Amino acid sequence: MGDEPLAIAIDSTTPxxxxxxxxxxxxxxxxxxxxxxxxxxxxxxxKLHPAPPDIRTRRHEVEQDTLPGMDPSAG
Structure with a gap:
């Protein structure tokens, strides 16, 4: 066993x-x-995991009653 070469390839092709x-x-x-x-x-x-839809793109303006004390014609 003393004179046998090792079984390790020193000049291997993998970097x-x-x-x-x-x-x-x-x-x-x-x-x-x-x-x-x-x-x-x-x-x-x-492609496999698309981002969830942006909730901000679904927002829209809604007609609302004027708040008391915020009458724009009272200016």
Whole structure:
């Protein structure tokens, strides 16, 4: 056992450092920490999980009675 070489490949073809993570939907390489954690790029994540509708777009003016003491013609 003393003269046997180790079974570790020193000249391996994989570069040292973090391994590449690819988008599960489109296959592009992911760079952001959030994207790498979820496995989806920002564009693909937006396709699968669209933002909820903005409630401010549903607001509209409603006709109301004038408040007492706020008569605009009394000016």
């Amino acid at each position: 040292p450092g973090p391994r590449r993570v690819y988008c599960r939907l489109c296959g592009r390489p992911l760079t952001g920490a959030d994207s790498r954690r979820t496995g989806l790029g920002p564009t693909c994540d937006a």
